Amino acid sequence: MTAVVFEKATRRFPGQDRPAVDALDLHIDDGEFLVLVGPSGCGKSTTLRMLAGLEDVDDGRILIGDRDVTRRPPKERDIAMVFQNYALYPHMTVAENMGFALRIAGTRKAEIRRRVAEAAEILGLTDYLDRKPKALSGGQRQRVAMGRAIVRSPQVFLMDEPLSNLDAKLRVQTRTQIAALQRRLGTTTVYVTHDQVEAMTMGDRVAVLKDGVLQQVASPRELYDRPVNLFVAGFMGSPAMNLLDLPLVDGGVRFGSTVLPVPREVRDAAPGPTVVVGLRPENLAVGGEGMAVRVDVVEELGSDAFVYGRADGIDEPLVARDDGRRPPAKGARVRLRVLDADAVHHFDPVSGRRLGR
Amino acid sequence: MRTSTRASGASPLMYVTLTLVVLLSIAPLYFMLVMASRANSEILSVPPPLLPGDQLAGNIERVFANEDVQFGRALLNTLLVASVATVAVVLTSALAGFAFAKLRFRGRHGLLVFVVATMMVPVQLGLIPLYMLMTEVGLAGGLASVTLPFLVSGFGVFFMRQYASQAIPDELIEAARVDGASTVRIFWSVVLPALRPAAAVLGLLTFMERWNDFLWPYISLDFNHPTVQVALSRLSGGYYTDQALVMAGTLMGTLPLVVVFILFGRQIVGGIMEGGVKS
Numbered sequence: 001m002t003a004v005v006f007e008k009a010t011r012r013f014p015g016q017d018r019p020a021v022d023a024l025d026l027h028i029d030d031g032e033f034l035v036l037v038g039p040s041g042c043g044k045s046t047t048l049r050m051l052a053g054l055e056d057v058d059d060g061r062i063l064i065g066d067r068d069v070t071r072r073p074p075k076e077r078d079i080a081m082v083f084q085n086y087a088l089y090p091h092m093t094v095a096e097n098m099g100f101a102l103r104i105a106g107t108r109k110a111e112i113r114r115r116v117a118e119a120a121e122i123l124g125l126t127d128y129l130d131r132k133p134k135a136l137s138g139g140q141r142q143r144v145a146m147g148r149a150i151v152r153s154p155q156v157f158l159m160d161e162p163l164s165n166l167d168a169k170l171r172v173q174t175r176t177q178i179a180a181l182q183r184r185l186g187t188t189t190v191y192v193t194h195d196q197v198e199a200m201t202m203g204d205r206v207a208v209l210k211d212g213v214l215q216q217v218a219s220p221r222e223l224y225d226r227p228v229n230l231f232v233a234g235f236m237g238s239p240a241m242n243l244l245d246l247p248l249v250d251g252g253v254r255f256g257s258t259v260l261p262v263p264r265e266v267r268d269a270a271p272g273p274t275v276v277v278g279l280r281p282e283n284l285a286v287g288g289e290g291m292a293v294r295v296d297v298v299e300e301l302g303s304d305a306f307v308y309g310r311a312d313g314i315d316e317p318l319v320a321r322d323d324g325r326r327p328p329a330k331g332a333r334v335r336l337r338v339l340d341a342d343a344v345h346h347f348d349p350v351s352g353r354r355l356g357r
Numbered sequence: 358m359r360t361s362t363r364a365s366g367a368s369p370l371m372y373v374t375l376t377l378v379v380l381l382s383i384a385p386l387y388f389m390l391v392m393a394s395r396a397n398s399e400i401l402s403v404p405p406p407l408l409p410g411d412q413l414a415g416n417i418e419r420v421f422a423n424e425d426v427q428f429g430r431a432l433l434n435t436l437l438v439a440s441v442a443t444v445a446v447v448l449t450s451a452l453a454g455f456a457f458a459k460l461r462f463r464g465r466h467g468l469l470v471f472v473v474a475t476m477m478v479p480v481q482l483g484l485i486p487l488y489m490l491m492t493e494v495g496l497a498g499g500l501a502s503v504t505l506p507f508l509v510s511g512f513g514v515f516f517m518r519q520y521a522s523q524a525i526p527d528e529l530i531e532a533a534r535v536d537g538a539s540t541v542r543i544f545w546s547v548v549l550p551a552l553r554p555a556a557a558v559l560g561l562l563t564f565m566e567r568w569n570d571f572l573w574p575y576i577s578l579d580f581n582h583p584t585v586q587v588a589l590s591r592l593s594g595g596y597y598t599d600q601a602l603v604m605a606g607t608l609m610g611t612l613p614l615v616v617v618f619i620l621f622g623r624q625i626v627g628g629i630m631e632g633g634v635k636s
């Protein structure tokens with residue numbers, strides 16, 4: 001059983017006033033695929049490196065499978081890490097790269113060969129075992145880096161943006177492969193990315209970080225359907241959720257020519273005369289009664305089109321998903337209507353917290 | 358600066374210039390060979406000979422036969438001294454350079470400044486204290502006195518540190534740590550192989566410096582422990598100088614360097630090629 005637990009884990013870099021990771025509380029279950037996501041500089045890599053033992057923990061504790069590893073060096077943690085730039089040993093062959101950790105651990109030669117061959121088989125690297133990293137493509141190097149991790153059968157896999165050096169198509173392909181491989185091996189995995197699509201598609205659960213502070217940990221579905229605050233609401237989903245600060249009126253909030261009903265508990269919890277209303281693009285459609293906008297841009301994706309428009313008195317552009325075959329023209333004046341009033345999110349305009357369920 | 362995209366397109370002017378440079382570099386070596394293969398009287402004739410003669414074997418034989426010079430022993434001595442110093446300098450510099458470049462420890466900046474500062478003391482200034490020191494510890498006169506002071510090098514440490522900090526990404530070392538390697542193991546298995554090109558350059562420079570060192574060995578060594586340069590100086594001593602003999606000796610004293618250069622040169626060129634392509 002290898003659960004991973006962060007207890008108020010904190011990292012302060014010397015000379016910086018704000019901690020890079022601030023009192024992180026996180027429980028990762030045995031066999032779980034947890035994705036750490038957030039904008040650049042939010043402390044994802046630092047969190048992962050603390051778990052790997054490459055970064056000091058200034059406060060709090062880290063446990064791997066009930067064992068307190070806070071002050072233990074990396075080699076006593078039984079973890080394997082895949083680095084963003086792969087960090088393959090340039091003078092070793094693929095087989096030597098993959099077998100290095102086993103060699104250090106004093107595993108017998110025959111056993112190393114067997115396990116390297118097995119991992120190479122899984123990753124389709126059998127033909128490249130005698131090559132040096134220099135003679136491999138980016139995708140192959142990425143797989144060697146994965147191979148180096150799985151050969152060891154560690155307690156935990158750590159991956160820091162392992163796909164960011166691949167081209168878009170290969171990234172999508174490899175994404176599925178990694179997720180499938182992890183399910184098959186059942187090894188607890190912590191995966192860092194700044195790409196919210198990767199986070200949504202790969203993780204059992206996703207942890208969203210901002211400025212070193214954990215915002216929300218939940219399943220991708222939950223994160224998408226019930227973001228706990230404005231930051232998570234705006235970060236997850238592409239195009240991002242429309243967030244409008246709208247005045248409360250009788251029966252709800254005013255949304256153009258209509259009034260959107262607001263649940264009683266939201267109204268009671270709202271601290272002021274307005275609430276922030278969150279509308280996913282797929283919950284907005286062109287036509288009918290609603291907010292009048294002038295169309296700025298239309299992004300046609302074939303099956304769908306995203307319509308970006310500006311409403312009077314609102315700074316942020318609104319985006320709605322529309323039928324890909326007959327989208328409105330640029331410059332047209334249209335109304336955007338809300339499709340499902342129950343799927344509207346509400347947030348406190350001051351604290352940014354979610355209101356209601 | 359613009360670089361030509363076509364590797365094959367060097368201009369005629371470039372060829373002429375390079376040919377000239379090659380000729381100028383080879384000329385002294387060539388005339389060394391010419392003089393070493395002639396009798397002394399031929400060398401002093403006017404005009405001087407421009408082609409090699411037939412006395413080479415005889416001159417070399419005379420060099421090795423001279424008991425005052427002990428040329429054969431000098432060659433072996435120098436080979437020993439230069440080899441030991443080279444291996445030691447490369448190893449210590451690689452170790453210290455790695456530590457300065459990649460490990461965090463208290464006082465590393467101050468220590469590095471100290472190491473660099475040792476490069477600024479002129480050799481001549483150190484001769485007398487060094488001689489007194491060697492006499493005190495009873496090593497003066499022997500080969501140890503020209504070996505021990507040169508087992509570590511401030512320049513070597515600095516050179517290796519510079520190379521290590523740009524040639525070895527931190528992630529490589531972290532990957533090895535996660536793979537369970539100790540710092541010593543990381544040095545042997547990951548760092549040292551990566552430092553090979555720089556080690557080859559440093560090794561070559563060190564070997565040449567030790568091989569060609571004259572002043573300190575001349576002061577320190579006794580009659581029975583000559584190095585090549587000291588032996589050469591004895592060849593030209595006396596009332597009259599046999600130029601043919603001196604040149605034959607110089608030729609013998611230079612050949613080993615050429616061999617070493619060929620051996621290490623491959624590594625250096627390999628290193629340059631490797632660094633040129635980003636992996």
Ligand SMILES: Nc1ncnc2c1ncn2[C@@H]1O[C@H](COP(=O)(O)OP(=O)(O)OP(=O)(O)O)[C@@H](O)[C@H]1O
Pocket residue numbers: 013014016020038039040041042043044045046047194
């Ligand atoms: N060695 C260091 N010394 C000082 N500050 C650091 C160090 N490493 C990281 N930081 C700071 O800590 C914060 C978090 O960095 P971290 O690398 O964890 O971000 P990240 O979420 O991985 O970002 P990215 O997506 O760009 O990789 C940043 O503000 C960064 O500047």
Ligand SMILES: [Mg+2]
Pocket residue numbers: 044045046160
């Ligand atoms: Mg990062």
